[in-house]
Amino acid sequence: MAVPDFEAGVNYWQNTSADVNGVLGGYGEATPVPRLDATSSRLLILSLLPELSTIPAPHLPAASSSKASTRPSRPFRALDCGAGIGRVTSTVLLPLFDLVDLVEPVPAFVKQAKKNALHGGEGWRSLREDAGDKRKAVRVWKAGLQHFDPRCPGRPVDAAKGTVELFARVGREEPSWPAKDAEPREVGVQEDGYDLVMIQWCIGHLSDDELVEFLQRSRAALRQTPEGETTGWIVLKENTCKDEVDRIFDEDDSSFTRSDKAFREVFKRAGLTLHRREIQQGFPEELFPVIAYALR
Numbered sequence: 687m688a689v690p691d692f693e694a695g696v697n698y699w700q701n702t703s704a705d706v707n708g709v710l711g712g713y714g715e716a717t718p719v720p721r722l723d724a725t726s727s728r729l730l731i732l733s734l735l736p737e738l739s740t741i742p743a744p745h746l747p748a749a750s751s752s753k754a755s756t757r758p759s760r761p762f763r764a765l766d767c768g769a770g771i772g773r774v775t776s777t778v779l780l781p782l783f784d785l786v787d788l789v790e791p792v793p794a795f796v797k798q799a800k801k802n803a804l805h806g807g808e809g810w811r812s813l814r815e816d817a818g819d820k821r822k823a824v825r826v827w828k829a830g831l832q833h834f835d836p837r838c839p840g841r842p843v844d845a846a847k848g849t850v851e852l853f854a855r856v857g858r859e860e861p862s863w864p865a866k867d868a869e870p871r872e873v874g875v876q877e878d879g880y881d882l883v884m885i886q887w888c889i890g891h892l893s894d895d896e897l898v899e900f901l902q903r904s905r906a907a908l909r910q911t912p913e914g915e916t917t918g919w920i921v922l923k924e925n926t927c928k929d930e931v932d933r934i935f936d937e938d939d940s941s942f943t944r945s946d947k948a949f950r951e952v953f954k955r956a957g958l959t960l961h962r963r964e965i966q967q968g969f970p971e972e973l974f975p976v977i978a979y980a981l982r
Contacts, residue, residue, distance in 0.1 A: 687935065689893050690890065690935075690940050690941050690942060691940040692791075692832070694940040695891040695939050695940045696830075698938060698939040699794075700793060700794050704795055706720055706773055709770040709795070713970070717970070718969075719973075720773070722967075722968045722969065723966065723976075724778050726964070726966055727884075727886075727923065727978070728778050728781065730921065730964055730980065731778070731782060731919075732782070734921070734980055735762075735881060738762060738782045761784035761785050761860075761862075762782070762783045762881045763783060763784070763786070763787075763878065763879070763880050763881055764779045764782075764785070764786045764880060764881060764884060765786070765787045765789065765836055765880050765884065765907075766779055766787065766788045767831055767834075767883065767884060767885040767888060767904075768831065768888020768889065768891075769788035769789060769795075769826075770795045770799070771798040771802060772798075772802050772803065772826075775788055775809065776802065776807075776808045776809040777809060778809075780810065780813075780822055783822075783882065784823070785860060786822070786823075787824070787839060788824060788826045788827065789827045789834050790829075791828065793828070796828045799826050800853060800856070803824050803826065803854060813857035821857060821858040822857050823855070823856065823857030823860045823863075824855070824857055825839070825855050826853045826854040827851065827852060827853065828853045829848065830848055830891075831888070831889070831892060832892055832896040832899070833848030834850055834900075835907075836883060836904050837872055837873055837903060837906050838870050838873065839870065840864065841870040843899075843903075862878050875906075875908065875909055876910050876911070878909075880909060881908075881909050882920075883907070883908065884923075885920065885921070885922045885923070886921075886922070886923040890924070890925075891939075891940070894955075897956075898952055901920065901922075902956050902957065904920050905920065905981075905982070908920070918982075919982060920958070921978060921979070921980055923966075923977070923979070924976065925973070925974035925976055926944065926946050926976070927944070927974060928945060929945045929948075930945075932947070932948055933948055949977075953979070953981060958981040959982055960980070961981065961982060962979070963979055
């Protein structure tokens with residue numbers, strides 16, 4: 687079976703319009719897809735990390751609801767993998783998290799993500815000076831996921847095979863982030879680990895081995911308690927094909943669509959436990975079924 691050619695995939699997307707309609711394959715703002723996707727993702731994340739909520743949960747008893755609405759004062763951190771132009775960062779992550787890293791290999795998308803961070807609406811507004819003490823921050827990294835180590839974002843996995851470039855940093859000053867010209871340093875997962883690693887509509891460009899290794903690196907970068915308990919989450923949200931097909935190769939963008947069974951096998955190889963599995967509702971019938979997996 688054919689395997690993804692990463693550079694061919696980057697070239698395909700480089701020639702796609704750097705807007706929501708382009709990154710979603712024609713299912714842009716004129717369709718229900720972007721809003722349905724963002725809404726379901728935010729609800730899933732809030733169910734996994736109820737401490738992100740700033741209001742009491744109506745379905746919980748009063749005591750539990752009150753506890754869940756008390757947001758800790760520390761910054762919450764997220765990683766947006768295969769971020770494109772930052773659509774998920776703007777509509778899903780910045781409304782919930784304080785610090786977001788975006789990773790994207792396509793040059794045109796990286797440039798547009800920076801423009802959106804500087805001038806965009808929706809969640810991007812939280813990066814402006816007029817956000818006051820609620821001002822947030824993002825970093826935009828130009829890299830393929832097979833080269834990116836969430837535990838040490840500025841250092842490529844193997845410098846002989848690929849690079850990682852800090853392309854932009856927008857928003858408030860964040861002391862836990864090294865200066866742009868400083869030596870990369872490993873993240874202390876108890877203080878600065880990611881509360882969420884979000885992977886959506888991008889992982890088909892990696893082979894199974896590359897995906898397993900990236901998931902393992904992501905797991906190592908999740909936030910932990912002082913006792914070593916992992917409190918962060920990996921959410922992988924992707925198109926899926928039928929189990930009997932296993933996977934479908936798209937020659938146009940050189941990517942896989944994996945089956946639910948194939949994903950579960952990858953998760954097992956990576957040593958991850960599947961805690962939640964949700965099927966996206968409301969998308970047009972002609973699209974592949976989309977499944978979100980919550981993993982640790």
